[in-house]
Amino acid sequence: MPETLLITMGDAAGIGPEIIARAWRDSPADLAGCVVVGDVATLRRASALMASPLALPVVQLDSLPDVAQTPPGCLPVLQKCELQVPPPYGVVSAAAGQAAADCIVWAARTVLAGEAAAMVTAPIHKEALAAAGGWVSAFPGHTEMLQAEAATFLGRPVADVPVRMMLANDELRTVLVSIHMSLRQAIEAVTLDNVLQTLRITHSALSGSLGRAPRIAVAGLNPHAGEGGLFGSEEQTIIAPAVALARQEGIDVSGPYAPDTVFMRARRTAGLSGEFDVVVAMYHDQGLIPVKYLGVEQGVNVTLGLPLVRTSPDHGTAFDIAGRGVADASSLLAAIRMARQLSA
Template sequence: MTHPPLLITMGDAAGIGPEIIAKAFRDAPAEMAGCVVVGDVATLRRAAALLAAPLGLPVAQLAALADASSVPPRCIPVLQKCELTAPVPYGLVSPLAGKAAADCIVWAARAVLAGQASAMVTAPIHKEALAAAGGWVAGFPGHTELLQAEAAAFLGKPVSELPVRMMLANDELKTVLVSIHLSLRHAIAAVTFDNVLQTLRITHQAVGAGLGSSGSRPRIAVAGLNPHAGEGGLFGDEEQAIIAPAIAAARAEGLDVSGPFAPDTVFMRARSTPARPGEFDVVVAMYHDQGLIPVKYLGVEQGVNVTLGLPLVRTSPDHGTAFDIAGSGRADFSSLLAAIRMARRLAH
């Protein structure tokens, strides 16, 4: 390999993560060259067996990352970095699966931070399984918070000094969130001047650095919090009291920021298609569902989740564990492949 390997964490063993990884190695061997799975060998072998590949799909247990270069195409190289005494049942929340998924994420993050790997792509995890695992794992509601803590520890900083944001992107639309995994009540409370301005700064730096913007000064649109962006204060004053002042401060720093715009139309304005280029390169949304529903509605097959603000590259598919189809062999690996492509682009 001419570059350090790209790590793929297996995700929740009870979900579709192992299956989509196996399908990617089977059906896109050229794109999977240089990728190493961090997970459980038995779980990946079970996933490979689902595919009924004519010649089989071997799974090789690596002793070290350096061994990945000797693995042939259509063979899944796996580093055993978690403990699962037996395969967990498909489609059920499992504390064992939650703990195993977290262990893989931590190991992969540390390897990337140490320069042993170029980037990490994370297969889906189940938040209930993380909570059920208890102990230190239960303290993290998702990938983003866990990776933030690992990166902060690596840098010797408190977590509060390493702000991160979640971006969901496909070829047509990109959105960045002011808050991530919070209840709606707490997400509204998180719409503060400092949080909005910080999000605009992180978005400007990340999107301008090569995430498909029209230039080094990306065009950022900001969604309002309330219907019609507050309608001049009739439906709420957060736009006037918080969001607009943050936009003004960002513009004073030289950022190309516009808004706040009505949330029900700004995503349509930003969407870029072959027939009509978007008016903006990215939309900053005030909370999780406001920003993610528009992107996911366009199709989860090509959506990619990117964590902004970390000192490492991390991407993931934009779908979940899909417990309802886990073990059926019907999972689509397109979003995983899109996440791998994005990780390579950002890492090199």
């Protein structure tokens, strides 16, 4: 089933199942060849929220190849987790954390084995992963879990399978040097090796998807990119040397630039391509705030460096609105479209 896309249901107490059901109801053409990896009862509960006038039928598949026989207008689900009952909406649940992780692992292994083309992951809740305990609690999010699965598949140590998060929409792409850690730890993670590794991963991944070498801009860590050392020396001692080494390898990269203006320079608007194809940011919020401000509904999270295609919506579990039937599926649909493009 190389053309099949797997969609993991995410945290059963959040909006993941709901946006999956909405996407299937409202954009069936985009969901052709997709199958949900999750809990049938949870997806049926989510489908009931979409009743207009009838709930979308949810069909349990016995195996992945059965997706080809899914009746039109139905949502196909592979039961790959154990939930006694769907958890209450908007409440952190150890059972939901375990179920979400089980679905992610099964989907990753299936794509790595070449039995599906790519995986799209609905949002999970980090507290629920921690509450699940055991092996699940060792992973703060999707990225780290998928990195571990990829390392096992490749027979390498996790440290030898470096990955990075890219958040992208139609106007801006940004790749992060560090992901889920405290700000203090993120600053400590700004090392020459980490910055250079990020540049190499970004260059390799986007060269494939763009069909040419990407124009990479690097954001500084400090205000005004350190202002010549007045506000910090990391730009001079770490970031600029990493940029120079990357350029010696033939990577089209420049910077470090002031982080409060570089994202505007890279933005693509009104037919203008922008000065850069992607901005490498030094830490999580520095890179994600600009992209999310442009519109969470169109943002897509892509994990770079994996031997598989994985995309995800640009938002979280939204416990505050879960179960109300009002969640927007636009970002999930954008993630599905991007997964198809990247796996083609």
